[in-house]
Structures are given as structure tokens and as C-alpha cells.
Amino acid sequence: MRNASLKPLGKSFTEGVRMAVKIVMPRLSLTMKTGSVVRWYKREGEEVRKGEPIVEVLTEKVTYDIEAPEPGILRKIYAKEGDEVPVNGLLAVITKPDEPLPEIEVEMEKPKVEIKERIPASPAAKRLAREYGMDLSQIAGTGPGGRIVEADVRRYIEEKLEYKPKIREVIPLTGVRKISAERVAKSAREAPHCTLCMEVDMTEASKFKESLGVSFTDIIVKAVAYALKEHRIMNSTLEGNKIKVFDEINIGVATATPQGLVVPVVKNADKKSLPELSAEIKALVKKAREGKLEHSDVSGGTFTVTNLGMYGVEVFTPIINPPEAAILGVGKIIQKPVVEENQVKIKPMMTFSLSFDHRIVDGAPAAQFLAKIKEILENPSILKD
Amino acid sequence: MREISYRDALREALREEMQRDPTVFLLGEDIGRYWGGAFKVTKGLAEEFGDERVRDTPISESAIVGAAVGAAITGMRPVAEIMFGDLTTLAMDQIVNQAAKIRYMFGGQAKAPLVIRTPFGGGVNIAAHHSQCLEAWFMHVPGLQVVVPSTPYDAKGLLKTAIRNDNPVIFCEHKLLYPITGPVPDEEYTLPFGVADIKREGNDVTIVATLYMVHKALKAAEELEKDGISVEIVDPRTLVPLDKETIINSVKKTGRVVIVTEDCKTAGVSAEIAAVIAEKALDYLDAPIKRVANPDVPIPFSPPLESFVIPDEKRIIEAVREVVY
Numbered sequence: 088m089r090n091a092s093l094k095p096l097g098k099s100f101t102e103g104v105r106m107a108v109k110i111v112m113p114r115l116s117l118t119m120k121t122g123s124v125v126r127w128y129k130r131e132g133e134e135v136r137k138g139e140p141i142v143e144v145l146t147e148k149v150t151y152d153i154e155a156p157e158p159g160i161l162r163k164i165y166a167k168e169g170d171e172v173p174v175n176g177l178l179a180v181i182t183k184p185d186e187p188l189p190e191i192e193v194e195m196e197k198p199k200v201e202i203k204e205r206i207p208a209s210p211a212a213k214r215l216a217r218e219y220g221m222d223l224s225q226i227a228g229t230g231p232g233g234r235i236v237e238a239d240v241r242r243y244i245e246e247k248l249e250y251k252p253k254i255r256e257v258i259p260l261t262g263v264r265k266i267s268a269e270r271v272a273k274s275a276r277e278a279p280h281c282t283l284c285m286e287v288d289m290t291e292a293s294k295f296k297e298s299l300g301v302s303f304t305d306i307i308v309k310a311v312a313y314a315l316k317e318h319r320i321m322n323s324t325l326e327g328n329k330i331k332v333f334d335e336i337n338i339g340v341a342t343a344t345p346q347g348l349v350v351p352v353v354k355n356a357d358k359k360s361l362p363e364l365s366a367e368i369k370a371l372v373k374k375a376r377e378g379k380l381e382h383s384d385v386s387g388g389t390f391t392v393t394n395l396g397m398y399g400v401e402v403f404t405p406i407i408n409p410p411e412a413a414i415l416g417v418g419k420i421i422q423k424p425v426v427e428e429n430q431v432k433i434k435p436m437m438t439f440s441l442s443f444d445h446r447i448v449d450g451a452p453a454a455q456f457l458a459k460i461k462e463i464l465e466n467p468s469i470l471k472d
Numbered sequence: 473m474r475e476i477s478y479r480d481a482l483r484e485a486l487r488e489e490m491q492r493d494p495t496v497f498l499l500g501e502d503i504g505r506y507w508g509g510a511f512k513v514t515k516g517l518a519e520e521f522g523d524e525r526v527r528d529t530p531i532s533e534s535a536i537v538g539a540a541v542g543a544a545i546t547g548m549r550p551v552a553e554i555m556f557g558d559l560t561t562l563a564m565d566q567i568v569n570q571a572a573k574i575r576y577m578f579g580g581q582a583k584a585p586l587v588i589r590t591p592f593g594g595g596v597n598i599a600a601h602h603s604q605c606l607e608a609w610f611m612h613v614p615g616l617q618v619v620v621p622s623t624p625y626d627a628k629g630l631l632k633t634a635i636r637n638d639n640p641v642i643f644c645e646h647k648l649l650y651p652i653t654g655p656v657p658d659e660e661y662t663l664p665f666g667v668a669d670i671k672r673e674g675n676d677v678t679i680v681a682t683l684y685m686v687h688k689a690l691k692a693a694e695e696l697e698k699d700g701i702s703v704e705i706v707d708p709r710t711l712v713p714l715d716k717e718t719i720i721n722s723v724k725k726t727g728r729v730v731i732v733t734e735d736c737k738t739a740g741v742s743a744e745i746a747a748v749i750a751e752k753a754l755d756y757l758d759a760p761i762k763r764v765a766n767p768d769v770p771i772p773f774s775p776p777l778e779s780f781v782i783p784d785e786k787r788i789i790e791a792v793r794e795v796v797y
Contacts, residue, residue, distance in 0.1 A: 211727045214755035230759070230797055237727055237758045 107189045108157050110179040112172040115146045122146045123171045124178065129161045135181060142178060157181060162188050208235035215240040218253050263347035274409040278325075278444040282404040282416075283454055287461045289420050289435045295467040303437075304340065305365040307417055308392055309470050310463040312336050312356035315390060318456040320448050322389045324410040330447055333389040339408060340368055341393035342375040349375050350408060352388040361470060392417060396437070405442045412447045415460070416440035437464075473655040481624035481656050482513045482589070482645070485631035486551065488660065490521050493549060496635055497525040499536055500553030500589075504528035510555045511591060511650050533562035537588060541571045541640075544586040549635055556602045557592035557644065571640035572615030586641070587634045593646040593684055593734055594782050600770035603778070605683070605735035610642040611711050611744060617641045617665060618711040622686035624654040626709055629663030637665070646683040646734075666713035670722070674704035677796050678722040680745055681705060681732040685783060689732050692788035701796055711741060719745065720753045727758035728795040732788055737765035759795035764788055 112122045125143040135141055140152035141161060155161075159181040166178045182188060206223045208216070212235045216223050219240075226243045228235035260268060274280075292306055315322045315336050323332040336357040339350035351371035356364060374380050391408040396419035405416040418438040425434045439460060443453045463469060476484070490496045498514055504526050508515030518526035529536050533554055540550040554560050560567065567588065575583040594603035610618045617639050621627040627645070634641040671686055672693055681689040686707045693703035706722050708715055723729050729749055731742040742763040749761055764783045772778050 209727075209758040210754045211756050211758040236797070 107162070107180050107182045107186060108159070109177055110141065110153060110156075110181065112144060112166075112174050112176045112178060113151065113153065114174045115149065115151055119146045119174060121171050121173050121176075122151075124166045124168050125150055126168050127164060128152075131161060131164050133161050134184070135159060135161050144172075144178075153178070155181060159186075160184050162186075206235065207232060209237060211237040212240045215244075219244050220254075221247075263344075263349065267348055270409055271406045274407050278407050278409065279446060280404070280407065280442050281445045281450060281453070282440055282442045283450070283457055284402050284438055284440050285454075285457050285461055286423075286436045286438050287464050288425065289437045289464065292464045292467050293420075293435055295470075299361060299365075301361055301365040302368075303396075303420075304392070304394055304417070305361060305368055306464070306467060306470065307394075307415075307460075308338050308340065308353060308356055308368065309361050309364055310460050310467070311390065311392055311415055312338055313463055313470060314456055314459040316357050317459060318452065320452060321413050321443065321456045323412045323447055324389075325412070325444065325447050326410070335387070335389060337387050337389045339385075339388035339391040339411075340371065341391060341408075342372050344375050344378065346378055349380060349385060350388060350391055351375050351380055351384045352386065354387060391415070396420065402438050403440055405440060407442055407444055411444075413441060413443035413453070413456075416442065473657055475653045476624055476656050477651055477653045478621075478624045478627050478645075479511065479513055479650040481628035481654075482631055483515070483517065484656070485628045485635075486514065486517060487520065489549075489551075489632055489635045490517070490525060493635075495547060496549045496551065497521075497527065497543075498551050498553065499527040499529050499540060501529055501531055501536070501555050503553050509553060511645075511647065513589070513645075513650070514553065533559050534566055537563035537566035537571065537586075540586040540588070541566055541574070541584050544571075544584040544640075545574060545582050549585050549587075551587045551589060551635060554588060554590040557590040557606055558601050558604050560588070560590055560606065560642075563588075567610070567616070567640070567642070568613050572613050575639065576615055583638050584640050585638045587631070587637075587643050588641070589631075589643045589645060591645040591647045591650075593648060594771045594778055595648050595684070597773065597775050597778060599773035603771035605644075605733070605741075605766070607642075607644050607682070607711055607733075608735055608740045608744070611741065615639065616712060618644065619665070619709070620644045620682045620711055621709060622646075622649065622671075622681075622683050622707050624652065624656050626663060626669065626707075628656055629661050630665070630709065632662045633665060636662070644683065648684045649687075652687070663709070665710045666715050667710075668706050668708045668715035668718035670704060670718070671707045672703060672705040674702035674726070676702045676726055677704070677728040677730060677792050678719075678726045679703055679705045679730045679732055679788070679792070680719055680722075680742075681707060682711070682741060683734060685732040685734055688783065688785050689788055692785040692792065695785065695789055696792055701792060703792065708745075711744075714745075714748070716748050716752065719749065723749050723753045724756040727756055729757070730762045730764060730788065730791045730795060732764045732783055732791075734766060734782060736768045737763055738768050740765050759797070762791045762795050764791045 122144045125145045127142050129135055129141045135155040137155055137158045139155050141155050142153050144151050162180050162182040164179045166172045208223050215237055223235060226235050226239055229239055230236040296306055319332050322336055323330050335355055337352050337354045338356040339352045341348060341350050353367055390411055391414045393405050394417040395403055396417050399419055401418040403416050405414045407414045420435045420437045422433050423436040424431045441457045503509045503514040504523060505518035536552050540552040543550045571584045592605040607618055610616050619630050619634055619641060621630045634643050679689045689705050696703050704722050704726055706719055731745050733741045735741055742765050746761045764787050766781055
């Protein structure tokens with residue numbers, strides 16, 4: 088059945104007794120599935136000599152003359168000029184001069200291969216189809232010769248159920264954006280996140296802030312560092328089968344910059360005084376906004392604080408900055424009615440959102456850590472030393 | 473607004489510029505007091521400004537342009553008239569190898585601010601030597617500016633700009649435009665080079681047309697409107713510099729374009745405009761770019777043959793219908 092040789096050979100029709108010879112479409116390349124008949128050099132009934140070209144066939148790129156493998160009469164032509172014929176499909180039969188045409192099962196099945204046809208479409212139609220991610224082969228053209236015009240694509244887009252919005256611009260995922268994307272995806276994928284929220288009365292912290300001339304962020308970073316000293320497990324990382332608890336408390340401060348989110352790190356935050364911390368955070372944030380952070384400024388973090396309060400956000404579910412164990416989200420301070428000693432009082436309340444990696448720590452210790460932060464911030468004078 | 477002819481608008485531009493700037497003078501064949509120019513554009517100017525500033529020349533186009541180039545280099549602003557555009561061939565070395573290159577080759581230390589006014593175009597049965605449109609030749613020469621006004625308003629404003637321009641300007645007029653009238657304001661104005669004018673707004677198809685073809689396109693557009701086809705007509709007004717942006721924006725709006733010019737089709741003005749559109753707005757074309765231009769033959773003397781050769785409203789309408797489907 089196979090015609091493995093690239094050389095187009097007719098094959099014996101009846102084994103043993105060499106009589107009628109089939110001429111079939113040769114396989115001229117490994118990828119060839121069909122070929123077409125360009126022209127017949129011989130007519131039906133004409134005599135052919137061995138080696139004489141009888142038909143020209145065309146595949147993807149080349150034309151090829153098929154020669155008569157045996158002398159005889161070109162008894163019957165099965166494929167007209169212009170016909171597309173699959174590889175090994177019957178083209179003609181050569182017989183001996185006096186031999187009748189044998190009964191041949193003509194396997195003239197239509198080629199099954201899909202032929203990629205050029206779809207006539209105007210450039211404007213192609214542009215619109217491209218913008219909407221439409222497949223032109225699905226669209227009927229109304230232009231000359233069935234050419235698809237812009238109006239056809241527009242109509243199709245409007246009628247199509249599976250509507251795809253038009254693309255305005257394509258932004259390549261590069262730089263800070265790409266790194267962020269990879270890191271948050273990794274974190275969200277690997278670390279089971281659990282977020283606890285707790286309201287903190289910031290009355291004292293506000294006074295404390297005023298008296299020292301530092302920012303809430305400075306105080307919160309300091310409070311977190313303080314709390315981490317008592318809740319070491321929150322300052323750790325999971326590596327394979329080991330939870331490694333860090334000795335250093337290095338707190339990242341998530342900072343929005345024109346290039347994207349960066350997290351400069353305050354090293355040994357627990358060992359620095361508030362004014363020191365404040366100055367360092369100020370310098371780091373400035374560097375971040377100016378795009379001047381060095382690698383050492385953003386590496387070595389063990390815990391992250393992220394603040395969306397300035398945008399009016401109260402509560403959110405931050406994604407842990409891998410490979411850390413937890414992240415503290417800081418919300419907006421809002422004057423709220425609070426019941427205290429059976430009286431409604433208006434107090435400046437701030438909500439903290441602590442996301443932690445549940446593989447490392449359970450809800451109760453995480454809650455205790457958060458409660459510790461609350462306790463510190465409601466009694467901030469302990470941060471003074 | 474008052475309406476004056478294209479011819480009178482040109483004369484007004486010349487008069488105003490001569491009044492404004494004493495270095496402006498005219499030279500050409502029969503432009504003086506005895507004839508006032510073959511198409512009467514300079515009629516009366518010799519009487520007003522004297523024979524020194526409106527100079528009749530011998531019949532030598534090369535001498536006319538050569539003298540103009542020399543005068544321009546030495547600080548004058550000559551406006552030369554070549555009686556028929558076809559005869560610029562006789563001055564081609566002066567135009568192409570001298571005028572166009574002086575500013576460049578002297579590194580800007582010398583310049584040749586001259587204007588060559590000349591009528592192109594057929595339709596008046598004066599045969600192959602007096603009916604051609606050769607604008608494309610000059611578009612091909614760096615250093616030349618090529619102006620193609622189609623209305624009295626454009627003609628006046630652009631001629632004044634041409635005279636003040638520091639480059640050699642080929643100011644292409646058209647014989648059939650001289651008697652055409654149109655609104656021209658009393659007060660002074662100039663028109664910038666490189667700014668096309670939309671002579672008619674429409675949505676379905678853009679026609680880019682120049683010179684007299686603008687008027688044929690406008691008539692064709694009226695006919696087409698009866699069938700609900702809305703035609704936008706863009707008149708580039710200057711071919712060098714060419715206002716590509718206006719052309720491209722119009723094509724982006726309509727998606728179809730017919731370019732109508734009176735020169736021969738091969739390597740003509742329409743070829744350049746078509747190429748610009750294909751380069752800059754291919755993705756907005758909803759039909760092939762269509763050109764209506766003269767076939768590549770000399771303009772016949774026989775009136776029926778001449779009108780067969782030069783594009784008319786019917787051919788423009790047919791071309792529009794071919795691309796609006």
C-alpha cells in the first residue's frame with residue numbers, strides 16, 4: 088500500500104502478472120498531503136513510452152513530471168487538470184495495447200486535509216478583526232468576489248454572542264510589574280492566606296505621633312518590631328520541611344512608586360529608636376519614589392507593613408510578601424462611635440488587617456500577635472525607649 | 473464676500489506683494505504692457521509698476537529662469553512666468569540643477585527665492601505641446617516647492633506665500649481655472665504651504681484631487697450624493713510640502729480613496745499620494761486605492777479624443793462606484 092520511495096512509481100496492479108499500471112499522486116515531500124494536476128501531456132488512448140512524461144503535478148511549491156513507468160496505452164485518466172488529488176490517489180491507468188481496462192475500485196475520495204485558503208479581506212477588515220480577536224474564516228464577505236470588508240466584520244462582532252472587548256493598548260509585562268506579578272502569584276498559589284482584622288483606638292498613638300513629630304507608619308513599624316520580639320513565629324519563613332525563625336527583625340514598607348510597588352526594608356527595626364526609624368523610612372521612601380533603591384535596600388525583609396489608609400481604605404486582604412510568614416495591612420483612621428464604659432464615645436479608629444501563612448502559624452497565635460500590636464499602639468509610650 | 477476670478481486673484485497677489493516689497497518683480501514672455509500675459513494675469517501691472525518691474529523677455533525659457541535665479545541669489549524676489557507649463561522643459565537645467573540646489577550647496581549662505589508661475593492642463597484644444605500636467609516632475613526634485621491651487625482664494629493666498637518663501641516655488645496654474653470665480657476677502661491674507669483643504673466633507677469615500685480636477689470631483693460628488701454616497705474631497709493645495717496627515721485622516725475616516733489628477737497615471741502625482749496612503753493607512757483601507765488620471769498618451773488635438781483622455785465627472789463617478797460597495 089505504501090509508496091515509500093520519493094520517486095513516483097506506478098505500482099503493479101496485479102501482483103505477479105505485470106499488466107495494467109496505476110499512476111498515482113506521488114509524495115514529493117514529507118509534509119505533502121495533496122497535489123494537483125497541472126496538465127496532461129498525453130490524452131486518453133495515446134501510446135506512451137517508458138520514461139516519457141505523461142502528467143505534470145503541482146505540490147505546495149514545486150511542479151513535477153510523472154513519467155510512464157512502463158510502455159503502453161494511457162487507457163484512462165481519473166483526475167482532470169486542476170483536480171486536487173491526495174497522495175497515492177489514482178491519476179491514470181496504463182495498459183498493454185490490447186488489454187482492456189481492468190475493473191478498478193476508484194478510490195477517488197475527496198482529500199480530507201484542510202486546505203488553508205487565503206481569505207479575501209480588505210486591510211481595514213483585517214485590522215478590525217485583529218483588534219477584536221475575530222477569526223476571518225467565520226465571517227461572510229459582501230465585497231467583490233466575496234471579499235470581507237470592514238462592515239462585514241463590524242456586523243459579525245455585533246451579532247456574535249461571544250463578544251470580545253476591543254483592545255485599546257497592549258502593555259508588555261516587564262520590570263517591576265513582571266516581578267510583582269510573579270511574586271504575588273507565587274505567594275497566593277503556595278501560601279494559604281488567612282486575614283485577621285482588628286480595630287485599634289489610635290487616640291494615644293495620635294498624641295504620641297504629635298509629641299515626637301513622626302508618622303503613623305513610623306510608629307506602626309516600631310510597634311510591629313516590638314510585637315515580633317514577643318511573637319517570633321510571625322517573623323519566620325517556610326523552607327521545605329523547615330520553618331526557619333529569623334533572628335533579625337527587618338521590616339519592609341510597601342511603597343507605591345511610578346514604576347510600581349516596591350518594598351524597601353528597614354533592617355533591625357527592633358533595635359532602632361523611633362527617630363532613627365523615622366529618618367530611615369523617610370530616606371528609603373524618597374529613594375524608592377526616585378527609583379534609586381539599591382538591591383540591599385529591598386532585600387532581607389522578614390515582615391512587611393503595607394498602608395492603604397491614605398487612599399481611604401479601611402480593611403483589605405494583603406498578599407504575603409514571599410517568603411515571609413505574614414504581612415500587616417494598615418487602614419485609614421476613621422472617627423467612629425465606640426462604646427466605652429456604657430457610653431458612646433467618638434474615637435479615631437484604625438483597622439489592621441493581618442494576613443498570615445496558615446502553614447506556618449495558626450489563627451490563635453496570629454490573633455495574639457495582632458492583639459499585641461493593638462495593645463502597644465493603644466499604650467505607645469513603651470515605644471519611647 | 474466679493475467674488476473674483478482666479479486670474480484676478482493671482483493679479484491681486486502679485487500687486488500686493490509688489491507694493492509691499494520693492495524686490496519683487498515679474499519677468500516673462502509678453503507679460504508687459506503690450507499683451508499682459510498670455511492668460512492676462514499680469515494685465516495692467518506694467519502700467520502700475522513700470523517696465524523695470526514687469527519685464528518682457530526674449531523667447532527663451534532658459535534665460536527667463538536663469539535670470540530669475542541670478543536675481544534671486546542677489547537679493548531680489550523674482551516671479552517668472554513660463555507661458556505654458558510644457559515649456560518649463562526648456563528651463564529644466566536652470567530649475568532642477570541650479571534653482572533647486574543653490575540653498576543646499578551653499579549651506580544656506582545663498583538662496584534662490586524665486587517663483588515660477590506656469591499654466592498646466594488641457595481641455596482647450598491646444599494639443600500635445602501645450603496641454604500637459606508636469607507637476608510630478610517637480611515633486612521629484614528636492615529643493616523645489618510645488619503649489620497647485622484650485623480656487624481664487626487658494627491661488628491668491630498661496631501666491632503671496634510663494635513670493636515670501638525662501639525656496640524656489642513652482643506655482644502650477646491651470647488654463648481652465650483662470651475664468652473661475654470664487655469668494656476672496658478684501659482684507660489681506662496668506663495661506664500656509666503644506667496644509668490641505670477639505671473642499672467637501674463626506675463619510676463614504678475620499679477623493680484627493682488637484683487643480684481643475686477639484687471642480688470635476690465636486691460635480692461628481694453632487695451626482696453621487698443623489699445616490700446616497702457621501703464624498704469627502706481633499707485638495708492638497710501644495711504637493712511639496714504635502715499635507716499627508718489630512719489625507720491619511722480622511723482615508724482613515726472613509727476607508728476608501730479615489731485620487732484624481734490630470735497628469736499621466738504612470739509615476740504621476742496620484743502614484744505618490746497612493747503610495748503615502750498605502751504606507752501610512754493600509755490598515756484602514758476597505759477597498760483598493762483607485763486612481764483616475766490621464767492614460768499614458770500625449771494629449772490629442774482632436775477635441776473628442778482630448779475629452780476622452782482627460783478625466784471627467786463620469787470617470788470619477790465610475791471609480792467611486794467601484795470602491796464603494
